Amino acid sequence: MVAKEKILLQMKDISIEFPGVKALKVVNFTAEAGKAHAVVGANGAGKSTLMKILSGAYNHYTGQIFMKEELMHITSPKAAKEKGIQVVYQEVDTTIVPYLSVAENILLDEIANGMEKKFFINWKSIYKKAEEVLKVLNINIPVKKLAEELTLAEKQMVLIARAISNQCKFLILDEPTAPLSNNETEELFKVVKDLKSKNVGIIFISHRLPELFEICDEVTVLRDGEFVISKEIKDITQNKIVEYMLGKSFNQSFEKRNFVSKENILKIENLRDKHKLKDINFHANKGEILGIAGLVGAGKTELCNAIFGASEQVTGDVFLRGKNIKIKSPSDAVKNKIALIPEERRKEGILTEESIAVNISSTDLNKFSKTLGFLNLKKEKEISLEIIRKLQIKATNVNQKVALLSGGNQQKVVVGKWLHTDAEILIFDEPTKGVDVGAKEDIFKLIRDLADQGRTVIYASCEMSELLGITDRIYTIYDGKIVKELKTDETNEEELLFYSTGGH
Amino acid sequence: MSINNNVQTVNREKSNFQVFDFLYKYGTLITIVLLLIVFGTAEKNFFQPGNIVNILRSISIVTIIAIGVTISLTVGGFDLSVGSTASIANAVIISLFVWHKQGTFLAIIIALLIAAVIGAINSFLIVKIKIPDMLLTLATMFIFQGVALTYTKGATISQNMVMPDGNFSEGQLTEAFIKIGQVPWIIIIMMVIVILVHVFLNKTKHGRYMYVIGGNKEAARLSGIPVNKYKVFAYMLSAIFAAIGGIILASRVQTAEINAGAPYLMDAVAAAYIGLSVGGAGKPNAFGTFAGSVLMGILQNGLVMLSVPYYSMDIVKGVVLTFALALTYWKKK
Numbered sequence: 149m150v151a152k153e154k155i156l157l158q159m160k161d162i163s164i165e166f167p168g169v170k171a172l173k174v175v176n177f178t179a180e181a182g183k184a185h186a187v188v189g190a191n192g193a194g195k196s197t198l199m200k201i202l203s204g205a206y207n208h209y210t211g212q213i214f215m216k217e218e219l220m221h222i223t224s225p226k227a228a229k230e231k232g233i234q235v236v237y238q239e240v241d242t243t244i245v246p247y248l249s250v251a252e253n254i255l256l257d258e259i260a261n262g263m264e265k266k267f268f269i270n271w272k273s274i275y276k277k278a279e280e281v282l283k284v285l286n287i288n289i290p291v292k293k294l295a296e297e298l299t300l301a302e303k304q305m306v307l308i309a310r311a312i313s314n315q316c317k318f319l320i321l322d323e324p325t326a327p328l329s330n331n332e333t334e335e336l337f338k339v340v341k342d343l344k345s346k347n348v349g350i351i352f353i354s355h356r357l358p359e360l361f362e363i364c365d366e367v368t369v370l371r372d373g374e375f376v377i378s379k380e381i382k383d384i385t386q387n388k389i390v391e392y393m394l395g396k397s398f399n400q401s402f403e404k405r406n407f408v409s410k411e412n413i414l415k416i417e418n419l420r421d422k423h424k425l426k427d428i429n430f431h432a433n434k435g436e437i438l439g440i441a442g443l444v445g446a447g448k449t450e451l452c453n454a455i456f457g458a459s460e461q462v463t464g465d466v467f468l469r470g471k472n473i474k475i476k477s478p479s480d481a482v483k484n485k486i487a488l489i490p491e492e493r494r495k496e497g498i499l500t501e502e503s504i505a506v507n508i509s510s511t512d513l514n515k516f517s518k519t520l521g522f523l524n525l526k527k528e529k530e531i532s533l534e535i536i537r538k539l540q541i542k543a544t545n546v547n548q549k550v551a552l553l554s555g556g557n558q559q560k561v562v563v564g565k566w567l568h569t570d571a572e573i574l575i576f577d578e579p580t581k582g583v584d585v586g587a588k589e590d591i592f593k594l595i596r597d598l599a600d601q602g603r604t605v606i607y608a609s610c611e612m613s614e615l616l617g618i619t620d621r622i623y624t625i626y627d628g629k630i631v632k633e634l635k636t637d638e639t640n641e642e643e644l645l646f647y648s649t650g651g652h
Numbered sequence: 653m654s655i656n657n658n659v660q661t662v663n664r665e666k667s668n669f670q671v672f673d674f675l676y677k678y679g680t681l682i683t684i685v686l687l688l689i690v691f692g693t694a695e696k697n698f699f700q701p702g703n704i705v706n707i708l709r710s711i712s713i714v715t716i717i718a719i720g721v722t723i724s725l726t727v728g729g730f731d732l733s734v735g736s737t738a739s740i741a742n743a744v745i746i747s748l749f750v751w752h753k754q755g756t757f758l759a760i761i762i763a764l765l766i767a768a769v770i771g772a773i774n775s776f777l778i779v780k781i782k783i784p785d786m787l788l789t790l791a792t793m794f795i796f797q798g799v800a801l802t803y804t805k806g807a808t809i810s811q812n813m814v815m816p817d818g819n820f821s822e823g824q825l826t827e828a829f830i831k832i833g834q835v836p837w838i839i840i841i842m843m844v845i846v847i848l849v850h851v852f853l854n855k856t857k858h859g860r861y862m863y864v865i866g867g868n869k870e871a872a873r874l875s876g877i878p879v880n881k882y883k884v885f886a887y888m889l890s891a892i893f894a895a896i897g898g899i900i901l902a903s904r905v906q907t908a909e910i911n912a913g914a915p916y917l918m919d920a921v922a923a924a925y926i927g928l929s930v931g932g933a934g935k936p937n938a939f940g941t942f943a944g945s946v947l948m949g950i951l952q953n954g955l956v957m958l959s960v961p962y963y964s965m966d967i968v969k970g971v972v973l974t975f976a977l978a979l980t981y982w983k984k985k
Contacts, residue, residue: 458874482876496874499867501934510864511875513857521856565875 556587738913
């Protein structure tokens with residue numbers, strides 16, 4: 149075998165700022181061709197930002213990037229590609245053209261940019277080139293097949309093939325295994341190993357720690373935008389990585405709640421959905437704050453939506469106060485006194501162009517209606533004012549458009565619209581996402597009040613410290629399955645993160 | 653110095669914005685007033701009471717059909733098949749009188765029931781099969797137009813027409829039915845519909861739910877609102893108002909011409925879109941649609957008086973619709 153050329157990719161003293169946040173602080177990162185290098189960190193640690201800089205998506209960073217000791221000016225995705233740095237993003241569907249063939253998708257860059265003065269496409273050569281690329285990767289997909297007929301894993305392979313068809317020294321794989329089944333993951337790893345042997349450097353971003361040990365040679369840990377450590381993977385354990393990801397665990401101050409009720413209100417058995425969830429079993433008690441801990445892509449949102457009847461093809465049994473009920477739509481859920489505060493509040497939670505009052509009353513207009521369905525606008529205003537006061541929503545009046553409120557205040561409106569209803573089970577999906585510290589405190593207080601009133605709160609989040617502070621009991625979810633039930637008093641952040649990253 | 657400059661640009665931007673906002677809110681009303689002044693000075697007969705009534709009468713069918721379009725817009729939909737639905741209602745009701753000698757009440761009920769079926773077909777395909785509103789109603793527009801043509805065998809239905817057996821038809825339109833299309837009833841019906849629909853959309857929970865669905869379908873769904881039920885309801889209403897338009901048209905011209913309802917589609921869509929902005933509502937509303945319809949009516953009436961030929965009228969109407977759309981989408985930008 150020919151001796152491989154040793155190529156180093158070095159990122160030195162990389163810093164970047166976004167309005168109000170220092171996303172990366174003097175980060176150093178080195179990858180080597182022919183090896184797979186894992187980049188790990190909790191949510192918000194800066195992994196994606198670092199990779200976006202490397203692939204040219206951001207150009208306002210400071211610091212230098214070298215390849216083979218040569219300074220590179222990467223200021224656009226095109227520049228990065230020309231230097232041989234290719235990316236395959238997690239959302240494959242955004243970069244695949246569904247009604248073109250596999251061959252066209254693989255050679256898209258060439259068709260788009262390499263045509264020069266030619267007018268007609270040379271189909272023969274396209275199919276031939278595509279076949280060659282696939283052969284190099286040992287992938288078996290017919291090149292004339294339409295991309296829309298491919299499975300998710302095959303689409304990913306096509307994108308990897310596209311990256312390889314260009315000049316490719318380093319390939320960034322952003323959470324590539326998240327949507328794949330075990331078999332598909334095996335296939336992917338075969339390709340990755342193949343690429344390694346062809347002296348391509350793989351930069352591998354993943355939340356799933358066990359698989360890093362299978363495929364990667366080195367690992368770099370980031371935390372809060374800072375470089376923590378870089379090590380050979382054989383010199384480190386999964387527990388150690390979790391420790392580095394967390395650093396010194398700083399505890400936010402939370403009041404202790406003395407929770408006693410054992411009255412079972414909700415019981416879920418063998419819940420599964422079409423894509424993500426597998427055999428979910430859990431129960432929630434009256435007045436309890438129940439945490440669902442999981443990282444991005446673990447299936448938290450899917451679980452919340454499945455309970456709420458907002459996703460299709462859900463099977464399994466739901467028992468409410470011991471009675472087996474069928475929830476086929478959100479409307480059924482609301483009738484059964486279940487409420488959902490969704491993660492994507494601008495897209496799913498609020499009516500931006502409407503007033504606070506209209507938003508708040510939208511969950512139960514019967515309450516604000518008189519005979520013949522006429523609205524009682526006076527009552528709507530009174531109750532809205534009451535909720536604004538209670539949640540300390542910063543607004544000039546009840547008729548203010550919700551679009552003009554800050555993120556935290558919008559979130560309060562999303563929560564507020566359920567307060568006047570008689571909802572007994574409230575599902576919060578990442579309620580503190582994009583919310584400032586002050587508003588967070590208000591939301592925590594509110595959630596605690598709700599539980600004290602005897603309502604049940606299901607709190608799904610990837611923020612382990614917040615889960616520890618607010619909940620009474622936690623289920624950790626990983627890859628669509630509940631892996632562990634934990635008492636909040638008896639666990640810690642490390643343990644939560646350990647189970648959330650696939651430990652067992 | 654630079655600070656001063658900044659302040660100035662900010663102010664200028666702000667005042668630009670305010671001017672645009674003002675025009676957006678009151679543009680339609682200002683245009684109506686301007687048109688009245690222009691036509692009033694150019695043509696002294698314009699302000700004759702007879703002409704005012706004439707304008708109101710001429711816009712009533714458009715307004716009623718446009719109210720249907722407005723309702724489909726409130727749930728974030730769009731009904732392009734209203735013109736064809738009006739054609740069907742027109743053909744059916746005239747045929748019931750002329751061919752089948754039915755009474756006024758029964759004829760109207762049957763025409764409205766058929767409209768309800770049309771609305772149900774549209775909404776089933778939109779809600780269950782999930783075909784995008786505009787494409788589906790474009791397709792059904794042709795289907796229903798064809799159905800109307802086939803039903804009348806491609807011919808005009810009128811009183812005393814020659815039947816296939818060679819005899820003259822014997823059925824007649826009833827007195828009561830003919831009254832519907834005459835002043836003052838035609839104007840009264842229009843005003844009652846506008847007011848009722850306005851109250852329904854703004855003062856009842858059903859109207860509110862429809863606006864919530866139009867504002868953010870996903871948020872509406874996750875708030876537990878039965879989105880599909882209201883969409884079906886909206887398309888049924890849309891078809892029924894189109895049919896009412898067709899029935900009044902039948903009463904006014906007393907025949908069923910082929911494709912009689914088709915020309916009303918563009919005017920109705922234009923009226924509904926002009927109406928979006930009226931009084932700063934920013935969403936489909938019945939009074940706005942009425943104002944939009946008035947604007948179109950005055951424009952048409954005035955241009956006819958000024959001897960603009962009928963065959964050029966579509967240019968003007970198309971430009972007005974384009975302008976209304978530009979205003980709506982530029983505002984959203």
